Amino acid sequence: MFWWLFLFIFIDAFQIVLLHLFGESPIAVDMFLNVVTTNATEVNELLGNLIPAVLFVFVIYGGGIALSICSIKNQSIIALKFRQSVRHITLTGLLISGILVVTNYSIDKRFELLDDVFPVNGCYNLYLSFGRYADGANYHNTSSGFTYSAYSTRPDSVPEVYVMVIGETMRATNMGIYGYHRNTTPMLNKMSSDLAIFSDALTMSNTTHKSVPMLMSPIASEQFDSLYTQRGILTAFKEAGFETSFYSNQRRNGSFIDFLGSEANDAVFVKDSVSIVDNVSDSTLLVLLNKKIHNLKSKKLFVILHCYGSHFNYSDRYPEEYAFYKPCTVVSADKEYRNILINAYDNTVRYTDYLLWRITKALEGIDAPSVMLYTSDHGEDIYDDYRNRFLHASPTPTFNQLRVPFLIWTSKQYQNKYPELWTTLQSNCKKPISTSLVAFHTLLDMGGINAKYFCPEHSLCNKSFTVTKRLYVTDHNDYKPLDDVGLRQVDIQQFKQNNLRFP
Numbered sequence: 001m002f003w004w005l006f007l008f009i010f011i012d013a014f015q016i017v018l019l020h021l022f023g024e025s026p027i028a029v030d031m032f033l034n035v036v037t038t039n040a041t042e043v044n045e046l047l048g049n050l051i052p053a054v055l056f057v058f059v060i061y062g063g064g065i066a067l068s069i070c071s072i073k074n075q076s077i078i079a080l081k082f083r084q085s086v087r088h089i090t091l092t093g094l095l096i097s098g099i100l101v102v103t104n105y106s107i108d109k110r111f112e113l114l115d116d117v118f119p120v121n122g123c124y125n126l127y128l129s130f131g132r133y134a135d136g137a138n139y140h141n142t143s144s145g146f147t148y149s150a151y152s153t154r155p156d157s158v159p160e161v162y163v164m165v166i167g168e169t170m171r172a173t174n175m176g177i178y179g180y181h182r183n184t185t186p187m188l189n190k191m192s193s194d195l196a197i198f199s200d201a202l203t204m205s206n207t208t209h210k211s212v213p214m215l216m217s218p219i220a221s222e223q224f225d226s227l228y229t230q231r232g233i234l235t236a237f238k239e240a241g242f243e244t245s246f247y248s249n250q251r252r253n254g255s256f257i258d259f260l261g262s263e264a265n266d267a268v269f270v271k272d273s274v275s276i277v278d279n280v281s282d283s284t285l286l287v288l289l290n291k292k293i294h295n296l297k298s299k300k301l302f303v304i305l306h307c308y309g310s311h312f313n314y315s316d317r318y319p320e321e322y323a324f325y326k327p328c329t330v331v332s333a334d335k336e337y338r339n340i341l342i343n344a345y346d347n348t349v350r351y352t353d354y355l356l357w358r359i360t361k362a363l364e365g366i367d368a369p370s371v372m373l374y375t376s377d378h379g380e381d382i383y384d385d386y387r388n389r390f391l392h393a394s395p396t397p398t399f400n401q402l403r404v405p406f407l408i409w410t411s412k413q414y415q416n417k418y419p420e421l422w423t424t425l426q427s428n429c430k431k432p433i434s435t436s437l438v439a440f441h442t443l444l445d446m447g448g449i450n451a452k453y454f455c456p457e458h459s460l461c462n463k464s465f466t467v468t469k470r471l472y473v474t475d476h477n478d479y480k481p482l483d484d485v486g487l488r489q490v491d492i493q494q495f496k497q498n499n500l501r502f503p
């Protein structure tokens with residue numbers, strides 16, 4: 001029986017770990033995909049800090065596995081009396097479950113067997129994840145004929161440099177420039193006159209493998225599934241005559257980030273050349289950027305830097321000498337160590353702040369108009385309220401997973417050359433935006449590119465920019481309004497306290 005039911009046993013064990021992490025919701029399609037798109041380092045760092053849940057699962061299910069192997073080996077048969085009593089318990093359980101399901105159907109119109117009944121939802125999501133994985137594997141065929149027909153609207157071909165920095169797990173709540181009580185962004189504060197800081201920015205997804213492709217493509221202005229037939233922003237810039245680079249400090253994981261990143265003329269995954277136990281600092285990306293911009297000839301350049309930013313384990317994300325808030329050695333990711341986790345997290349924010357400042361310094365050093373856009377794929381929960389949520393990518397999002405920074409820095413040369421774009425950008429700073437929706441269109445517009453799929457109403461430097469209802473991509477890839485994605489009262493309060501629009 002144990003081995004016949006192994007699929008359910010696997011799903012049960014997985015679910016227990018997730019309940020420990022998120023406290024609610026079934027195993028999502030994204031969670032299954034995370035298993036195949038994550039990497040050994042990430043798993044190590046995460047599991048190493050979830051010892052209680054993992055131990056519990058190991059004892060219960062490891063014990064079961066051992067017992068079942070023994071009884072197969074010894075050909076032992078369970079006593080009839082025992083089987084009968086288990087049968088009774090099971091049938092009673094099924095009967096109660098049946099009554100509960102019928103009751104739920106009659107009182108809640110949104111109740112769905114495939115979404116709300118465990119383990120049906122877990123199995124259904126596992127089935128969907130196979131389909132999604134296959135769609136991804138077939139991407140090179142389904143996107144092969146795609147073109148943006150992009151062209152530059154600027155007559156001259158003088159050098160211009162655009163750098164898109166995609167952060168990881170950075171929540172705006174812990175950034176000094178977003179009103180945090182600690183000054184975690186001293187460098188950004190200093191250069192704020194050249195920054196357009198978007199105060200009300202939300203991501204449309206709390207998972208890396210969805211959010212990053214959205215930032216790198218126009219799919220947020222269409223259906224999510226158009227991801228399978230389109231190419232990304234690197235192709236648009238390339239078609240418009242730009243040289244393009246993609247430098248990543250994350251491991252390849254077979255997701256769309258790899259596919260879209262590989263569209264660049266020059267794609268480097270810095271972790272390709274290091275072993276899985278080695279840490280690589282995000283400053284490696286700066287070295288690559290520096291090399292690129294100093295060899296800039298007459299070309300226009302577009303670079304994407306994909307950081308590892310503030311991903312757990314936080315204390316591994318910055319060099320020791322950048323440990324500003326102490327103590328910050330994470331011994332366990334348990335809520336009783338929240339202070340240490342926050343210190344370590346804030347150190348990652350300060351390190352990112354330093355990195356962004358170095359990037360702008362590098363850009364100031366070249367004789368060309370330049371732009372740096374910084375945002376993060378999603379935020380993070382760090383045991384912030386009674387729900388005791390930790391990390392991100394939970395099936396239902398939270399305020400802190402959705403609210404991310406969105407900043408655009410422009411050089412003086414750029415401001416002088418395109419004053420109208422710069423002032424329009426600043427005039428839109430207080431408006432509510434979806435980072436996943438505006439990043440693509442704003443960057444194209446700032447770079448003077450016109451293309452199929454370019455929508456001026458989603459460009460923050462365009463006079464026709466229009467505020468739209470903010471949406472969230474569900475686990476089943478539907479776009480839903482914010483008041484229908486499981487945010488709780490404590491999240492909505494945070495919107496109010498921070499003067500952000502909801503829904």
Ligand SMILES: [Zn+2]
Nearest residue numbers: 169207208377
């Ligand atoms: Zn992420």
